[in-house]
Amino acid sequence: MNLKATKTSLNPHLQKKKAVVLPREEGGKVEMAMKSQFTLRLWGLRNRFNSILTMSIALIIVLTIFITMRNGDQTEILAMEAKELSAGSCDLFSGRWVYDNTTYPLYQESGCKFMSDQSACEKFGRRDLKYQNWRWQPHGCNLPRWGSFEDQHGIHKEIDSLRGYELALNTWSEWLEFHVDHLKTKLFFMSMSPTHLSPSGQNCYDEAEPIAEEGYWGEDTNENMMRVVEKVIKSLRGRGVSVQMLNITQLSEYRKDGHPSIYRKQWEPLTKEQQDNPGSYADCIHWCLPGVPDVWNQLLYAYLFPE
Incomplete structure (x- = not known):
């Protein structure tokens, strides 16, 4: 039996190539050998991939530990700052008063130009003066230390x-x-x-009639501030934002008679001695009601509900 066959008649391009047909037993051995070789190669690739993956994970862990150790102090500081400044993770209203004569008082009373008598x-x-040294803890x-007027970088x-x-x-205009x-x-x-309240003239004490002078401006009113308001509102309109100005200043200037003067109660009614000293005790800031403020409301109402 001829075990070799040469195929030359099917394709002229294959004339120089010979197809060899092996016996079934030998062909089976070759096929098994090829499968075994492929399996070994696949196993080798898997082992190599697993090794690379393991090495990568190990490298990441080592780098993480190194970076954490290297930046440990900085991380701790940042964590402390976050703990100190974050109100969301801490109940700032639950605590106690701690006496602190090292970092308190926050400022000196005599050094605060905004201090009210x-x-x-x-x-x-x-x-x-121990009341100045109690710190809320x-x-x-920790609460961040307050000192808006002492910013060394400001x-x-x-x-x-x-x-x-x-x-x-x-x-204000930018926000609008x-x-x-x-x-x-x-x-x-x-x-x-x-x-x-002008000290150069009589205050509102004993005034009973509005001021009749057309266009009157008192010494207490800064007309330049009115010009600033008009300028800002005009600028807003140029940017497409319409703001209606309610100029209550001018019409209220005429009403020197509309203040409480000595006819008021501040915690307690004025004593007879205080009433006899209107230069010191007359209230020429607030207004009696019914009176001037009712007109302010009427002006607003007229713009909200025009006829």
């Missing part, structure tokens, strides 16, 4: 009240521009309520 206990004779966290510049007022209004739905909201700005 109502709060200046030391200035008016209190000698027991929440359970589980830039401090003295500005006059008019410039400060303008800066505040500019901030970007955070208010102008299509659904009516915006109003009510100007300042005037006072009649």
Whole structure:
């Protein structure tokens, strides 16, 4: 039996190639050998992949430990700061008062230019000053130390009240521009309520009639502040934001007679001695009711519900 057959007639391109047909037993051995070799190669690839994966995981763990150890101090500081400043993870209102004469008081009473005489206990004779050294200590966290006027990295510049007022209004106008739905909201700005405290003239005591002088402006009212308001509102309109100014200042200036004067109660009614000293005790800031403030409400009502 001829076990070899040469195929040359089917394809002229295969004339130089010979197909060898092996006996079934030998063919089976070759096939088994090829399968075994393929299995070994596949097993080797799996082992190599597992080795690479294991080495990668080990490398990641080592790097993590190294970075954690290297930045341990910084991580601890950041964690402490987060614990100190985060109100969400700590009940700031649950704690106790701790006496601290090292870092407290936060500031000196005599060094605070904003101190009101109502709060200046030391200035008016209190000698027991321990009340200044009690610090509030929440359970589980620390309050950040307050000192808005002592920022060593801050830039401090003295500005006059008019410039400060303008800066505040500019901030207000920017907020309106970007955070208010102008299509659904009516915006109003009510100007300042005037006072009649001028030391160069008589205050509001014993006044019974409005001032008749057309266009009267009292010495207590800064007209330049009104100009600043008008300027900011005009700028807003140029940016598509309409604000209606309620100028209550001018019409209220005429009403020097509308203040409580000595006819008032501040915790307790004025004594006879205080009433006899209207230069010190007359209230020329607030208004009697019914009176001037009712007109302010009428003005607002007229804009909200026009006929």
